[in-house]
Amino acid sequence: MARPQKFDRKKVTEKARDLFWKKGYNAVSVQELAQEMGISRSSFYNSFADKDTVFDEVVASYMPISPCAPLEHLKPGDPVIPAIKKMFLDICKNKVVDPEAKGCLMVNNIAGLDQNNAPMKDILQKRMQDIIELFQSVLVRAVGQGELSPEKDLKAIAMYLITLQAGLCLLSKVCPDETMLCSIAEQGFHVFED
């Protein structure tokens, strides 16, 4: 009945994701964005309300490839602490091999967050909350499985882990040395000890 879109929304959103990832929300103009997405500005304005809307979809498309995604797929009974440690060491490994050293989309854009941009702040806060809850839920399981002392403050550890993760992603942008990054992560693992 109506003319169909020439582009695949998912694909162009991934293009947008990579651009926002590399340059950050503020440094990307709508012009550049549309160009990178491979669509005209008119198509852009027609299909997306504005930069914010795209960014929201972009963050959603980042989640499955974010460093903590593997924790989502942890099955009951799977050892938790080793999975968390592996996640950190994978960050050290993976961030270093990116020739563009983009770091983490979330970290980069929280750092560049303009507090006057309420929608952006909202998007980022909500996603961070989700990640904290993910960490917390796996930590609960760790305690249940006897991997972690029940004395621990799980909320605090969850937030600590996301803090450490953010710090590591940041460091990777100026210190692309896997060994060094891993030694940082190892220091951070003291938190699991009794």
Add this chain to the structure above:
Amino acid sequence: MARPQKFDRKKVTEKARDLFWKKGYNAVSVQELAQEMGISRSSFYNSFADKDTVFDEVVASYMPISPCAPLEHLKPGDPVIPAIKKMFLDICKNKVVDPEAKGCLMVNNIAGLDQNNAPMKDILQKRMQDIIELFQSVLVRAVGQGELSPEKDLKAIAMYLITLQAGLCLLSKVCPDETMLCSIAEQGFHVFED
């Protein structure tokens, strides 16, 4: 003999610092920068080579007010570990009271770093190196004063501390809750234990 500058270079650099701090290097145009500095663009181009040059001076002017500045003034014999802990708790306290939630100038701009901008990358890497060395030097003293086991990998702990600090500064932008931030820092202090 020659017409003197109408502006105080130090003062306008501080204005520039606050703008770069709040918005990040990439999001600041020369036009806006000059305006915020209170000088005309012609004065700007006349007195500063370019944005990069200003940014270099800006970072220099940030160091004395950066979160780790207090460690510079530690005297021999002063307890080190308590000073480091205090530094972290001060970050939690201070970042929260900033209504603009600017976070940390260094963290923000490393996150927004475009790897193609070699001069910027260089400026930021060098400063990070300085901070790591500062941490390391006070940790050496901590060991000397019996505050820390000589078994510890001081370089790794130094980098860990800067990582944690970066993470905290980042978190403060989306979680302006002092108690929460402090509980994160407390978790991080496990690194000092035997």
Add this chain to the structure above:
DNA sequence: ATAATTATAGACAATAGTGTACAAAACCAT
């Protein structure tokens, strides 16, 4: 095939940003 509907191309006017260039202004050593 046609009508209805939506996507896209292209143009538009307006604003913002770039770096440079030149003349006017302001100082101070002599």
Add this chain to the structure above:
DNA sequence: ATGGTTTTGTACACTATTGTCTATAATTAT
């Protein structure tokens, strides 16, 4: 007070970016 020197104001030509608007293109239900 004048000359030499540097700052500063203004203007320039140029490019980038914005959001909107209109005409054309592409589809499908009937």
